[in-house]
Amino acid sequence: MHYPTCEVSGDNAVSNGKVGKWNGMLNSIPYVFQILLIYLGGWISKWLNTHGYIGVDRARKGCTMLYSLGYSLALLGMYFAGCDRVWSNVCSIIAFSFIGISVPGCMVVPSDMSPTFAGSLFAFSNTIASSASFIFPIIVGAMIDVEESLEQWKKIFLLCIAVIMSSGVLFCLFGSAEVQPWNFQSTEVDERNSPKDEVVKSENKESTISKEISIHL
DSSP states (O other): OHIIIIIHHHHHHHTTTOOOTTHHHHHHHHHHHHHHHHHHHHHHHHHHHHTTSSOHHHHHHHHHHHHHHHHHHHHHHHHHHTTOHHHHHHHHHHHHHGGGGGTTTGGGHHHHHOSTTHHHHHHHHHHHHTTHHHHHHHHHHHHHHHOOSHHHHHHHHHHHHHHHHHHHHHHHHHOOOSOOGGGSOHHHHHHHHSOOHHHHHHHHHHHHHHHHHHHHO
């Protein structure tokens, strides 16, 4: 949600409102690179995990941190690009493209943590994460309502960097992609802890034979 609410308006502010016929095409370019990075990041993560170089947890955290760093550095480039429309658009495209790497990162963690409750877990986490889609535009609107200038947009870019980097660092420090104990339902736990049916049958058979022998004796 950052790109349509922040960077498109920011590009318009940088270019002094001169939006040409190429604006729509420029806005669609990041989606192409985003799709490529989704497949590339997923393939590399899978290859490294399959060959035993890293585990699932490190693969997810690595992709998430790479997304956070790439996105933040590109926004920092927009901060220093100033009124240079070319470099501002280039950095904007790079920033939004890096969102693709978050898909094989933090986006698929609910299915890693709990395959049983992946749908519910993703719905819960995505509901909280999506709150930024309506909170951030309110903050941006309040900031540019006072003064819509390049300096105000620079403050917004720095705010975006702070949010993205802090969330990425928190996930790498305290997050986990390992299967959680609560993923297994109580019936599954009972089945794992209880003896197999064949073992129970054999034990019952042995006890019956021993009783018959004792009676004959």
